[in-house]
Amino acid sequence: MIKTLLKIIDRISPPKLIYAHCDIPCGIYDPHQAQLAAHTVIRMVNLINELKPTSEEPDLKERKRIIHQISRYTAVKEEHAELVKKEIRIIWADYFKSEHLEKYPGLHNLVFEIMKLASKARQEVNLEASQQLLSKVQEFAEIFFKTKGVEPIRIKTVYPTEGEIVLHK
Amino acid sequence: MFFPLNKFKVVGHSMEPAFKEGNRILVNRLAYLFSRPKPNDIVAIKHPRERDKILLKIIKMSLPKNQYFVVGINPSDSCDSRNFGSISKDLIFGKVWFSY
Numbered sequence A: 001m002i003k004t005l006l007k008i009i010d011r012i013s014p015p016k017l018i019y020a021h022c023d024i025p026c027g028i029y030d031p032h033q034a035q036l037a038a039h040t041v042i043r044m045v046n047l048i049n050e051l052k053p054t055s056e057e058p059d060l061k062e063r064k065r066i067i068h069q070i071s072r073y074t075a076v077k078e079e080h081a082e083l084v085k086k087e088i089r090i091i092w093a094d095y096f097k098s099e100h101l102e103k104y105p106g107l108h109n110l111v112f113e114i115m116k117l118a119s120k121a122r123q124e125v126n127l128e129a130s131q132q133l134l135s136k137v138q139e140f141a142e143i144f145f146k147t148k149g150v151e152p153i154r155i156k157t158v159y160p161t162e163g164e165i166v167l168h169k
Numbered sequence B: 001m002f003f004p005l006n007k008f009k010v011v012g013h014s015m016e017p018a019f020k021e022g023n024r025i026l027v028n029r030l031a032y033l034f035s036r037p038k039p040n041d042i043v044a045i046k047h048p049r050e051r052d053k054i055l056l057k058i059i060k061m062s063l064p065k066n067q068y069f070v071v072g073i074n075p076s077d078s079c080d081s082r083n084f085g086s087i088s089k090d091l092i093f094g095k096v097w098f099s100y
Helices: A002-012 A032-050 A060-095 A098-103 A107-123 A127-147
Strands: A016-019 A152-156 A164-168 B005-011 B024-028 B042-046 B054-063 B067-071 B092-099
Touching (some): A002 B005, A002 B024, A032 A164, A127 A152
Antiparallel strands (some): B005 B024, B024 B092, B054 B067
16 A cells, blocks of 8 residues: 555656765776876976076066976866876775775875875975876786786886886786 | 655666666664664765755764764775775664565
8 A cells, every 4th residue: 555655656756866876887996097007107297397498598488388398287287186186985885884994004195195296296396206106006906906816017117208008917 | 754665766887686776675764763673784975065965875884983984886886985984873774674
């Protein structure tokens, strides 16, 4: 009786949805994007540092050019440092489980260091911090692949940063 | 407005065979007013990151400090405490009363 009544009510006021599945396809995680973003941060710092005026006393047009370039590089640096944080947070929060932490007890601290270094890379034009950021993200990627049961390897990239990227065999 | 009984339609397969996609369920939001959730209770929970999204799970175990470990009946197709950790009682939206 109640069930019939509820079915009639549903026709007037449809039920809300309740999800008995994953919000996104679980198991699709990859630290690749975080590494690319960290490389981009380094590249932007290098580009900012390489900017030189064409003369000792640059005119207004030249000053505008430099300011414009710095603004663009800084915007990309900001965006990609934040992307590092986002990608790492997702893998850390959604993928890693307590058994991973038992095997890699330094994982929480590593994520904490990545967050701080990414913020520092945003706040400053700091090549050292940016390189440390990439290094920590690579450590994170190595742990990730080990938990997946595959052997991580470091490959030299063809990026202008000339650094490495962690993949797996 | 607060309604003690809420109707839902199931989306997904993580709770099969007990709850199939398209099944309709009635959830009692007052079920845990004077009692604690216990293992094997079928519950509607708020997604820990998207609070307006309601998930259908089963309580696998009670943990200290009003924390609960929830899972799907089909673990391979479920996003649950194995992913987002244990949940607190305030994230439990209600207890599934029956399906219709």
